[in-house]
Amino acid sequence: MTNVFAFDAKQFDTAQFESVFFAPARAFAALSIDVTEKLVNAQLDATKAYADTGLTQLRSLVEVKDAAGLKSYLEGQQAVAKELTERLKGDAGKAVALQQEFVQESQKLTEGSVKQAQEGLQQATETATKAVKQAAPRAK
Helix, strand or coil, X not given: CCCCCCCCHHHCCHHHHHHHHHHHHHHHHHHHHHHHHHHHHHHHHHHHHHHHHHHHHHHHHHCCCCHHHHXXXXXXXXXXXXXXXXXXXXXXXXXXXXXXXXXXXXXXXHXXXXXXXXXXXXXXXXXXXXXXXXXXXXHC
């Protein structure tokens, strides 16, 4: 008794399966990891900068001993606020740039995968057509 559900490794083209499914998936995963790493590093840098600014401001506030010192501290807050606003705009710009890079690279990967799949389909069609043409005269 033969098992009709048995897997025949000779009929399974691993190279084609690799090129159509696994290679594009690995490329996309690698791209995702790279962009995620860049985003995490940007967030860590921003968090450190904001924390350092906050701690510096707290240290300055602790050093206030009189009305003149308080006035000086409060006047410095405008400069700090402006600096933080600029930093926020820069950080947001970095995040947007990374997202745009991810979209562009994803599109390139998708286009390459589609092109490769079309070429594989074209080859399979040509192979099947040749096989039918060769088998047709024998069937008569």
